[in-house]
Amino acid sequence: MTTTTVRLLIVDDDPLVRAGLTFMLGGADGIEIVGEASDGAEVEALVRELTPDVVLMDIRMPAMDGLTATELLRARAGAPEVLVLTTFHADEQVLRALRAGAAGFVLKDTPPAEIVAAVRQVAAGEPVLSPAVTRQLMAHVAGAPTAVRKDTATGRLTRLGAREREVALAVGRGSSNAEIAAELFMSLPTVKAHVSRILAKLDLNNRVQIALLVHDADLVSGSGEKP
CATH class of the missing domain: 1.10.10.10 (Winged helix-like DNA-binding domain superfamily/Winged helix DNA-binding domain)
Structure with a gap:
């Protein structure tokens, strides 16, 4: 049985976070880190150049935030899946990213094995967001x-x-x-x-x-x- 390698682009303005994610995910079977970006403004050009399957996208970045980058990216034909990286599970920006087409989100303190599983899941076309979390997000930040x-x-x-x-x-x-x-x-x-x-x-x-x-x-x- 052939396993398809998931091409991953990591986007985060903190070099220590990027280094940690690269070390953690780069050693996982079936995942190839094809590049890194420190700001959302770099994402479109890197996606064209590197053709990742999944973009692991931080929300809060100084020049162009992950929300704007996700909206621009998901509006393109043949866009890669976007997995949002955040520190808050009930956050209005997370909800907006999901509306823009992000396939789900993971918290920055998520255990490594779960982040690896999430990357593989969105690459396979399955959203990383349980029904319970969907309801919680809508209840906490969507309002009427x-x-x-x-x-x-x-x-x-x-x-x-x-x-x-x-x-x-x-x-x-x-x-x-x-x-x-x-x-x-x-x-x-x-x-x-x-x-x-x-x-x-x-x-x-x-x-x-x-x-x-x-x-x-x-x-x-x-x-x-x-x-």
């Missing part, structure tokens, strides 16, 4: 959606068919694919197919963004909407 955000999200969700909408609402409630399959009496492959179609129809990167859109439409706050 504004009227404009609610109307925009509601309008986007009208693109979905009835069954896709049921799946989207279940994702918004934090259900896993297996839980959705049991709840809606579907097979697991059918749920995965619905999620893929939802992502395509709504032009989203991952299921975290589906959950955030459902939250913005105010369909899971309070009493919520039941499918």
Whole structure:
């Protein structure tokens, strides 16, 4: 069985953090550190030059922060996955990075083995954000959606068919694919197919963004909407 090597770009303004991450991740099987950056302003050029699969992105940097760099990067065709590196698990900037298409986040004090696993997970197209953490983020920093955000999200969700909408609402409630399959009496492959179609129809990167859109439409706050 052939294991694909994950090409990783590390972005952090602290040289000691970069050195520690390079030492830790560079020794992991199946991960190749292709470059480092000390600021978000360097990221686009390095991505074009080095073609990483994953960018491990610090949020707080002096010239261009990781949020802006993530937004610019994820707007590109064929962009690498972005894994946000932060010191706070319930932070408004983390939420904004997820809205921009980041595949998840890890805390700077996360055990090395878990950071390695997170890099591999996002490289495989799986977001690193459990349903419980998604709910916690939204509860702590999202608050009630504004009227404009609610109307925009509601309008986007009208693109979905009835069954896709049921799946989207279940994702918004934090259900896993297996839980959705049991709840809606579907097979697991059918749920995965619905999620893929939802992502395509709504032009989203991952299921975290589906959950955030459902939250913005105010369909899971309070009493919520039941499918």
